[in-house]
Amino acid sequence: MRLIAENLGGERGGETVFSGIEFALDRGEALVVTGPNGAGKSTLLRVIAGLLPPAEGKVKVEGGGDEFPSVASASHYLGHLNAMKTALSVEENLGFWRAFQGEAGLSVGQSLETVGLDGLGHLPFGYLSTGQRRRASIAKLLVSRRPVWLLDEPTAGLDKASEERFAGLMRGHCREGGIIVAATHLPLGLEGAKTLRMGD
Amino acid sequence: MLALFLRDIRLSVRAGGGALIGVIFFLAVIATIPFGVGPDLNLLSRIGPAILWIAALLACLLGLDRLFQADREDGSLDLLVLNSDRHMLALTVLTKCLAHWAGSVLPLVIAAPLLGLFMNMEPLGIGATAFTLLVGTPAITFIGAAGAAVAVALPRGGLLISVLVLPLTIPVLIFGVSASYGAVADPAPFLQPFLILAALTLFLAVVGPLAAALALRHGTD
Numbered sequence: 060m061r062l063i064a065e066n067l068g069g070e071r072g073g074e075t076v077f078s079g080i081e082f083a084l085d086r087g088e089a090l091v092v093t094g095p096n097g098a099g100k101s102t103l104l105r106v107i108a109g110l111l112p113p114a115e116g117k118v119k120v121e122g123g124g125d126e127f128p129s130v131a132s133a134s135h136y137l138g139h140l141n142a143m144k145t146a147l148s149v150e151e152n153l154g155f156w157r158a159f160q161g162e163a164g165l166s167v168g169q170s171l172e173t174v175g176l177d178g179l180g181h182l183p184f185g186y187l188s189t190g191q192r193r194r195a196s197i198a199k200l201l202v203s204r205r206p207v208w209l210l211d212e213p214t215a216g217l218d219k220a221s222e223e224r225f226a227g228l229m230r231g232h233c234r235e236g237g238i239i240v241a242a243t244h245l246p247l248g249l250e251g252a253k254t255l256r257m258g259d
Numbered sequence: 260m261l262a263l264f265l266r267d268i269r270l271s272v273r274a275g276g277g278a279l280i281g282v283i284f285f286l287a288v289i290a291t292i293p294f295g296v297g298p299d300l301n302l303l304s305r306i307g308p309a310i311l312w313i314a315a316l317l318a319c320l321l322g323l324d325r326l327f328q329a330d331r332e333d334g335s336l337d338l339l340v341l342n343s344d345r346h347m348l349a350l351t352v353l354t355k356c357l358a359h360w361a362g363s364v365l366p367l368v369i370a371a372p373l374l375g376l377f378m379n380m381e382p383l384g385i386g387a388t389a390f391t392l393l394v395g396t397p398a399i400t401f402i403g404a405a406g407a408a409v410a411v412a413l414p415r416g417g418l419l420i421s422v423l424v425l426p427l428t429i430p431v432l433i434f435g436v437s438a439s440y441g442a443v444a445d446p447a448p449f450l451q452p453f454l455i456l457a458a459l460t461l462f463l464a465v466v467g468p469l470a471a472a473l474a475l476r477h478g479t480d
Contacts, residue, residue, distance in 0.1 A: 110337055132344035140334025146273040147266070156338070158262035161345050 060086055060123055060206055062107075062130070062238050066116035069099060069106045075114060076102045077257055086206075089229065089239040089252035098258025100242035101139070104209050107240060108136045120207070126162070127206060135205040137213055141196040145185030149176065149195050152184055157202035170201040175224060189216040197225060208232060210241040223248065260346060263339075264358045270329075271362030277325065281318040282366045288314040289374040300379045307378035308388045308439035312432055314374075315367050315392055316399060320424060322363045323403040324410070324417035326355060327475065331411050340475060348472035352404055356468060360400045368392045387442030387449070391456060395435040398460040401467030402427045408474035431459055 061083055068078035076099035084090055092100050105111040107118050109131040120133050127133035143152040153167045165173065171180050174194040179187070187195060193216045200208060208229070214222050226248030229239055233249075241247055271278040292310050293303060330336040339351055371392050375385035406424040410416030434456040441449035 108337075108341055110340060129344055131341050134341065136337060136341055138334050138337060140332075140337075142334035142338050144266070144270060144333065144335070146270055151266070151269070155262050155266045159260075159346070160338075160342055 060127070060133070060236070060238070061121040062118070062133075062207055062240070063121065064107065064116065064118045067103070067106065067113055067118060068115035069102045069111065070114040071099075071102055078115065080116075080255070080257075082253070082255060084238045084240070084253070086236040086238065087233045089233055089241065089249045090255055091247060091249060091252045092240065092242040092255045092257060093244055094257035095244075100257060101211050103257070104136070104138075104211050104240065104242055108134055108209050110136070123206070130207070133205060134207040134209050135200045135203075136209045136211075137196060137200060138211045139215070141184075141192050142199070143184045143192065143196060145183065147184060148181050149184050149187070150180040152195070153180075153198055153202050156199050160203035160205075162204040163202070164204045165201045167198075167202060170198040171195075173201060173228065174198045175221065190218055190221060193217055194221055197228070201228075206236070207238045207240070210239065210243075212243055213241060214243065214245055214247065260350065260354050263351065263354050267355055267358030268362050271359070277322050278362050278366060281321050281363050282370050284321055285314050285318040285367050285370060286374065288317065289377050293377065304379040304381065304384070307375060307380040308384060308443075309436050310378060311371055311375060311388050312392065312395075312436050312439065315371065315396060316428060316432055318367055319364055319396055319399045320403065320421045322359070323400075323407050323424070324420050326359055326404060326407040327411040327471075328407070328416065336411075336475070343472075343476075348476060349468040352408070352468040352471045352475070353464065356397075356400050356404045359404075360397050364396045364400060368396060381443065384439065384443040388439040391435045391438045391453065394453070394460060395431050395456045398431045398456075398463045399424075399428050401460075401463040402431075403467075405467050405470040405474065408471035408478065411475065412478055431456065434459065 063083045064080055067080040069076050082090055092103060094100055106113050107130060118130050120127060120130050123133050150167050157163055157167060171177050174197050176191060176194055214225060229249055233239060296302060327336060368389060371389045372385045375388060403424050406420040410419045413419060434452045438449055438452040438456055441447040441452055
């Protein structure tokens with residue numbers, strides 16, 4: 060499977076944020092997108108996910124088969140927002156996304172254990188701290204299988220130990236043939252990742 | 260899809276879900292009418308079905324702004340749109356509409372017979388009004404979904420949705436009320452307006468979610 064961006068351009072409110080972005084990622088490769096605030100990192104990720112229409116160029120996946128015919132169907136998108144309901148418990152939230160997104164991966168209990176939140180699954184999501192919420196949101200990446208992870212500032216709010224645990228998760232995902240595109244200005248601990256610097 | 264339905268139902272009954280707000284508003288409107296109109300029992304029973312319908316319509320509109328806005332604020336909407344290859348977005352919207360109807364509007368229909376007593380309506384009229392509400396209110400939710408999807412990005416879209424949606428709900432109101440009257444007033448027919456009401460609901464069940472899905476796809480900024 061390959062994720063390919065050809066001459067990609069994005070705009071926000073009619074103003075061009077970036078243009079001429081090209082990359083091709085094979086199985087097991089990661090791309091770290093860096094750049095100052097306002098360089099268009101988040102916009103790039105939203106364009107790749109198909110949540111914003113590209114101003115020019117296109118993104119496509121090759122070799123996804125029937126299971127993952129388009130970029131959207133092959134992708135997990137972890138944005139700034141956690142996409143979890145504060146009134147529901149962590150388990151209910153993850154259980155919902157697991158059932159809704161299909162392609163079931165780890166069970167809810169296993170995924171919570173992987174991000175170090177075992178024993179907190181019965182709490183309402185609203186009771187968790189910022190870092191715990193982020194970890195629960197990361198567990199969302201594990202409950203259903205997607206080859207492409209689009210991560211927007213994934214480690215915002217995480218402590219040192221959680222950052223390392225998450226780096227391990229990302230390395231594991233790449234080892235299994237996954238593709239990662241991460242926008243960040245913190246080092247993510249991904250060795251051998253390609254880098255794309257925006258806003259220069 | 261069942262997961263989405265159950266999640267939305269759960270959210271509407273938990274704290275802050277607002278399932279009861281509509282019922283309380285409905286009760287408040289109906290309880291106010293006799294004070295305004297005066298204690299003329301014949302007049303009250305004559306205008307009863309219309310008042311019940313109008314109050315239910317307004318109560319329906321009350322909770323509509325949260326239909327997509329809550330999902331947008333916590334980022335869930337992005338993921339619902341992202342999964343549109345697996346679950347067609349219009350079907351996702353339809354599911355959310357059905358859950359919203361079952362969670363917030365069905366309680367109104369259940370409360371309607373009780374409130375009909377406030378209006379001195381006879382049992383047959385109360386039954387007919389509750390039944391037409393049961394059949395007709397989903398149409399309001401489906402139109403409302405399109406309005407809610409258009410206004411999803413606006414911070415105070417609630418009033419805008421009501422203004423957008425209200426003119427479109429007038430046919431539902433007309434046929435709902437005339438079917439309710441048809442059941443009690445003799446020369447007026449019941450079946451014809453009722454069938455048109457049912458047809459409106461079915462028609463809007465298709466058009467509303469499709470329009471809402473289109474608006475949501477272009478509104479994800």
